[in-house]
Amino acid sequence: MKRICMVSTHGYFDPVPELGRTDTGGQVVYVLELSKALTTYGIKVDIFTRWFDKSKKQIDPVSDYSDVRVIRIHSGEWRFIRKEDIYDVLPEFEDNMITFIKEHNLDYNLFHGHYVDGGIVVIDIAKHFNKTSFFTAHSLGAWKKSRMGGDPIKMENLYHFKHRIKEEKRIFKSVVAQSATTAIQKELIRKYYNFKSDNIEVISPGVNVHIFKPLTKNEKDKQLNIPEKYIFCISRIDANKGHDFLLYAFDIVRRKITDVHLIIGGGSPKPKKVELEVKAKMQEIISEYQMEDRVQIIGYVPDELMTPYYRQAKLFVLPSKFEPFGMTALEAMACGTPVIASNLGGIKENFTSGKDGILVDPSNKEELSNAMLELLENKELAEKIGMEGYKTVRDRFSWEAIAKRTLEFYESYLTL
Numbered sequence: 001m002k003r004i005c006m007v008s009t010h011g012y013f014d015p016v017p018e019l020g021r022t023d024t025g026g027q028v029v030y031v032l033e034l035s036k037a038l039t040t041y042g043i044k045v046d047i048f049t050r051w052f053d054k055s056k057k058q059i060d061p062v063s064d065y066s067d068v069r070v071i072r073i074h075s076g077e078w079r080f081i082r083k084e085d086i087y088d089v090l091p092e093f094e095d096n097m098i099t100f101i102k103e104h105n106l107d108y109n110l111f112h113g114h115y116v117d118g119g120i121v122v123i124d125i126a127k128h129f130n131k132t133s134f135f136t137a138h139s140l141g142a143w144k145k146s147r148m149g150g151d152p153i154k155m156e157n158l159y160h161f162k163h164r165i166k167e168e169k170r171i172f173k174s175v176v177a178q179s180a181t182t183a184i185q186k187e188l189i190r191k192y193y194n195f196k197s198d199n200i201e202v203i204s205p206g207v208n209v210h211i212f213k214p215l216t217k218n219e220k221d222k223q224l225n226i227p228e229k230y231i232f233c234i235s236r237i238d239a240n241k242g243h244d245f246l247l248y249a250f251d252i253v254r255r256k257i258t259d260v261h262l263i264i265g266g267g268s269p270k271p272k273k274v275e276l277e278v279k280a281k282m283q284e285i286i287s288e289y290q291m292e293d294r295v296q297i298i299g300y301v302p303d304e305l306m307t308p309y310y311r312q313a314k315l316f317v318l319p320s321k322f323e324p325f326g327m328t329a330l331e332a333m334a335c336g337t338p339v340i341a342s343n344l345g346g347i348k349e350n351f352t353s354g355k356d357g358i359l360v361d362p363s364n365k366e367e368l369s370n371a372m373l374e375l376l377e378n379k380e381l382a383e384k385i386g387m388e389g390y391k392t393v394r395d396r397f398s399w400e401a402i403a404k405r406t407l408e409f410y411e412s413y414l415t416l
Helices: 026-041 087-103 115-128 141-148 152-159 161-174 183-193 243-256 273-288 303-312 327-334 365-377 379-396 399-414
Strands: 003-007 044-051 059-062 065-074 110-114 132-136 177-180 200-202 230-234 261-265 295-299 315-318 339-342 358-360
Touching: 003 026, 003 115, 026 044, 026 059, 026 065, 026 110, 026 327, 026 399, 044 087, 065 087, 087 115, 110 115, 115 132, 115 161, 132 161, 132 399, 141 152, 141 161, 141 183, 152 161, 161 183, 177 183, 177 399, 183 200, 230 243, 230 303, 243 261, 243 273, 243 365, 273 295, 303 327, 315 327, 315 365, 327 339, 327 379, 339 365, 358 365, 365 379
Parallel strands: 003 044, 003 110, 044 065, 110 132, 132 177, 177 200, 230 261, 230 315, 261 295, 315 339, 339 358
Antiparallel strands: 059 065
16 A cells, blocks of 8 residues: 545645634544554555635645645635535536546545545545545534534525435445444444444544643743633534533533633634624623633634643533544543543543543533532542543554554455
């Protein structure tokens, strides 16, 4: 195996991604970090994504990883298109991608699509070049639909669930094999899609343990212009991320611990309608409960500040209404910070509640607030959980270990 093609069409996919921008989160990290780790085994990786910003280069090498390139393929208008609306430009994307591959005489051993849009592209491209296709869903339309609630007509108009679910079923039946990021996700494919196959293998995402790590004995952390004692949460600003749950629970916490603050990071520099609506709801809750002096919404956090924000937090909270995996929780754990995470998804497979993290139902504000209070008030417990969390990530979730597992997955199906 010499060269692999990854396809991740949506979001702002750059060699150094601006995480938190619209559709730019854990999946981008997954594809980029897996690709970099694969090069340690002598493999070149190209990541194809949609080209919508003329100021970006078409071929963009990843710094310090010369064998990984982000390749942008134009389709549709020269503007960002959110992932729910990207389907119409995928046929043009496929045609232009095929042309690019032929013009540059690229020979890939396999094609690996990510998310439903990447999967749509990959099954057609792989068929055109008579190569093997792989797929990772990252999240599932049918499950998301079941968790979102809200007015069904409005949700359908916003997320196009019917089309997404139809395409996911087609991808499942078409690819040679697919990986699920959690065992729960594999079970959800069976439950919601009535699809059960021996070609689905569970391979978790990983963490860059060379970046996300505790301070060494003589190391000084970067100074942050924020309160010293804070709870940290960072994610995309989206309705499913549970920021409302966190704010309701924090109102209880801040009344009992008067010097603790809540820092919420993430979001796009140019937010779309959905993000603006979610943020407005957050501000509404903050105002209603008069928490303006205790809650900061700081927006996008640069890569170089992510580790300091994790490390200096008293604890990290991931309160998602559904969460396929929970990458940010593992990053915080890798930094030695105690983590409280939602039990509504795959994140609960990654650690043992009470040992190396705490799992809660985030919709239960008493349960979430009690977990935060316990870690804030019991320093010994917080340190123990933080250290055990660090060990869990170091031993099981380094990207090098995940890349090795992924190569074994590829090879087992390429030889069939």
